[in-house]
Amino acid sequence: MHELSIVTSIVETVTETLTALPDSQKGARVLEVRLRVGALASVIPESLEFCWGIASEGTPLQGSRLVINMLPVVMHCAACEQDAELEGVQSFRCPRCGEPCSDMRQGRELEIDSIEIEDGEEKK
Amino acid sequence: MTTRIVELRRGILKKNDELAATLRASYTAAGVLVLNLVSSPGTGKTAFLERTLKELKARGLRVAALVGDLETDNDARRLAASGAPVRQINTHGICHLDAEMIGKNLDGWEGVRLDGLDYLFIENVGNLVCPSSYDLGEKIRVVLLSVTEGEDKPLKYPTLFHSADAAVITKMDIAEACGFDRELALKNINEIRPGIRIFETSAKTGAGMEEWLEYLAEARGVL
Numbered sequence: 001m002h003e004l005s006i007v008t009s010i011v012e013t014v015t016e017t018l019t020a021l022p023d024s025q026k027g028a029r030v031l032e033v034r035l036r037v038g039a040l041a042s043v044i045p046e047s048l049e050f051c052w053g054i055a056s057e058g059t060p061l062q063g064s065r066l067v068i069n070m071l072p073v074v075m076h077c078a079a080c081e082q083d084a085e086l087e088g089v090q091s092f093r094c095p096r097c098g099e100p101c102s103d104m105r106q107g108r109e110l111e112i113d114s115i116e117i118e119d120g121e122e123k124k
Numbered sequence: 125m126t127t128r129i130v131e132l133r134r135g136i137l138k139k140n141d142e143l144a145a146t147l148r149a150s151y152t153a154a155g156v157l158v159l160n161l162v163s164s165p166g167t168g169k170t171a172f173l174e175r176t177l178k179e180l181k182a183r184g185l186r187v188a189a190l191v192g193d194l195e196t197d198n199d200a201r202r203l204a205a206s207g208a209p210v211r212q213i214n215t216h217g218i219c220h221l222d223a224e225m226i227g228k229n230l231d232g233w234e235g236v237r238l239d240g241l242d243y244l245f246i247e248n249v250g251n252l253v254c255p256s257s258y259d260l261g262e263k264i265r266v267v268l269l270s271v272t273e274g275e276d277k278p279l280k281y282p283t284l285f286h287s288a289d290a291a292v293i294t295k296m297d298i299a300e301a302c303g304f305d306r307e308l309a310l311k312n313i314n315e316i317r318p319g320i321r322i323f324e325t326s327a328k329t330g331a332g333m334e335e336w337l338e339y340l341a342e343a344r345g346v347l
Contacts, residue, residue: 002218002220006136006137009139013134017130031127035136040282040283040287042257043257089283089286090279090282090315092286093315100318101318102317102319108287110135110136110257111132111134111135112132112133112134113131113132113133114129114130114131114133115129115130116127116128116129117128118126118127119125119128
């Protein structure tokens with residue numbers, strides 16, 4: 001439900017990054033924005049994509065692709081002394097030994113991984 | 125035309141997380157225990173908090189509450205009856221509280237200083253999804269579930285239940301009338317958040333409140 005504010009925040013962050021680029025690269029166009037989203041980030045990929053066009057309109061991100069890399073939950077199992085990837089988010093038990101796990105190592109990520117840009121050489 | 129990849133590796137909610145870290149440090153410095161109460165609308169957060177504030181005040185503890193809703197100050201007025209300072213935050217359509225709203229409301233709060241409090245309760249906007257993403261700097265996140273909501277709520281909304289430090293089941297006084305399956309509810313909560321402390325309460329009869337207040341006292345002891 002707060003996907004629009006998340007997308008707006010992504011657009012702001014990327015725009016700031018572009019402003020910070022060296023002068024020779026000013027005017028770069030964004031082709032792609034890549035996100036890392038954990039299964040427990042409470043964000044729905046479809047909603048992010050739905051908001052993308054609206055939020056990026058009129059910015060250097062207009063027309064860019066949003067690529068969302070979903071990450072599964074990874075728990076550390078104290079009994080097995082190993083990390084274990086969960087198949088879903090319905091049970092926080094080690095898939096190997098069945099013991100409950102409370103030490104989460106991955107799953108809450110909500111970050112911009114990288115952007116692909118095209119240098120604006122045609123200007124000048 | 126050349127294309128390049130620029131690595132960012134930046135948290136999308138970084139601004140909120142940084143503000144929350146600042147708040148957390150100020151809570152610790154002031155020696156106040158801060159709790160964030162989250163649940164769906166109608167679970168009984170306000171009734172539970174009303175009772176909690178009243179009981180803590182009766183024990184001579186210094187308490188205050190911030191309460192978030194889209195509109196109206198109805199909840200603040202109800203909570204203020206306890207005699208504790210209460211401030212309403214109206215989000216006007218936003219589905220959660222964020223660290224900036226908390227910071228702003230703490231700043232201009234006449235007569236309330238963090239170092240003059242033992243407990244600060246934040247009653248979040250009724251929503252089982254969005255509040256899970258926004259750290260408010262709280263020490264303890266409390267998720268509430270009422271007996272009328274269905275025992276599978278934790279399975280349907282695992283994100284919020286998984287992020288909680290304590291769980292409170294409310295309206296236990298009408299559990300039987302609702303056909304509430306207590307064992308199943310406890311099992312589901314434990315499936316999502318193994319080992320979490322669970323309190324079975326009724327704000328109406330006071331059932332379970334003693335145990336909850338003991339937990340609050342212990343939690344303050346290890347601030």
